[in-house]
Amino acid sequence: MVVYFYWGEDDFAIEKAVALVRDRVLDPLWTSFNYTVLPPDLPDAPIQALNQVMTPPFGAGGRLVWLANTTLCQQCSDNVLSELVRTLPVIPENSFLLLTSSHKPDERLKSTKILKKFAQFQEFPLIPPWKTELLVQSVTQAAQTLGVKLTPKSVEMLAESVGNDTRLLHNELEKLRLYAQGSNQALDTDAVAQLVQNTTQNSLQLAAAIRTGDTARASAILTDIINACEPPLRIVATLIGQFRTWLWVKLMIENGERNSQVIAKAAEIGNPNRIYYLQKEIQSVSVQQLIASLPILLDLEVSLKQGASEMSALQTKVIELCQVCRGT
Template sequence: MPTYIYWGDDDYLIERNVNKLRKQVVHPDWETFNFSSYSPSADSFNAAINEILTPPMGTGSRLVLLPNFNLLATMNDSMLSQLERTLVNLPSTNHLLLTLQSKPDNRLKSTKLLMKHSQVKEFQLIPAWDTQKLIDRVRDATSFLSIPISAPAANLLALAVGNNTRLLFNELEKLSLVAIGEKIEVHHVQDLVSITTTSTLQLASAICASDAIATTRIFTTLLDQNEPVVKIVATLTT
């Protein structure tokens, strides 16, 4: 199916996967003609629908991107009919990609229609306290980049970057330049990645223990480490 829905709040991971699909289907020499991105509006939707049915020029396929698509809940019957005709008649050489910041509402007619014809991928930020999922994300990232890493090194890197996906990929690309084809080991991570042992979970423990001195010290350390306040609050309220 040449229709895709990427949804979630991990903007960086969505961006990487959009670029991956773009490189897979659009020939670089014909990208100017065969790749388009439209803002989320009714007029842009109509223009995108018209373009996605146009055969690609030259070599490769056509990709039309509708980023941060927020019209699913406001589609009228005319737009739904237009979308259905497009999805049914979409050529195999043409690819339609929608990105959403939240999970599509399965109660909507528009969502049901898209789900019937689309490949759906979820890209959610992992809670900072979910260590195993953070380690799994490191594994997924190394597989995505074809970079080998040992289990202890993956664990340490997960501790260092938390759920910051952009930082994870930046650190992996930096580590790959040093390892030069070898498996990334613990000493590589220790030498190149800034590792902090103070975490929001420690702050939560201090708060639960009513330890005002430890709470103040840990909170100050987190701020000194440039830990976003929003992330601290989100972890504490999870």
């Protein structure tokens, strides 16, 4: 396969995948001759990419043309589509075309359909912040790859600290790896707390404070999250996911379901053991309160997407949510 299409929100994972392709295709001595990166703001970037990929490589190794942040699978003019149809089937074996995008390809477009015939598509999604078991797995896998030994508790702490930010995870693990160099002991939570900076507040803690109706704590956590440059829409996405999970679990329990596996499947929770803890979390909140919270969160999401003042909108809705969960 000489054409690759990488897409998704995890830009760091995409960067690593691009680096792997680059290292595999290019000869280091001939990189400057055979490696071309075409940014999205370049006029006729797709046409240039297709022309470049048809040019034989110089010297040793292959040729790699990277069409970065492309919108070919969201919109495509007729002349670019014609070039795709003409060029993709005849790309030389030692030339490689790499396309990346943060957006999901539109399966209805002719450009997507023709690329599907000749390209290897791979998605790089971000793990939803509320899926803690997947975040823990991600930390475990990344630590093993980098050779960092962590205790189970420190894995959980690191997952809570970095969330689904894979770039931050890699940076923090590199720091921990250097700290532990020459030692065979697994790093405990004390070491992680000392070295990992982002161990303060996250959106799940904000959800927990809202659930208990603690307006002062929720407002303080929100301020910390915003100061840490967490995107507001990501905060809202986490809150919506967490409140939906709580609602599903509460509904199932109140309907008499006691099987953790059945509840976990309905709530899309990977680890049924979490149901025990979720049950405890929602003991003091009613189904009606959880249902009433979702329209507020969805309204907040719409407001942010329409350009509302981020901090003001978040603060207002967090206070409103706390009042709902307090029953006032």
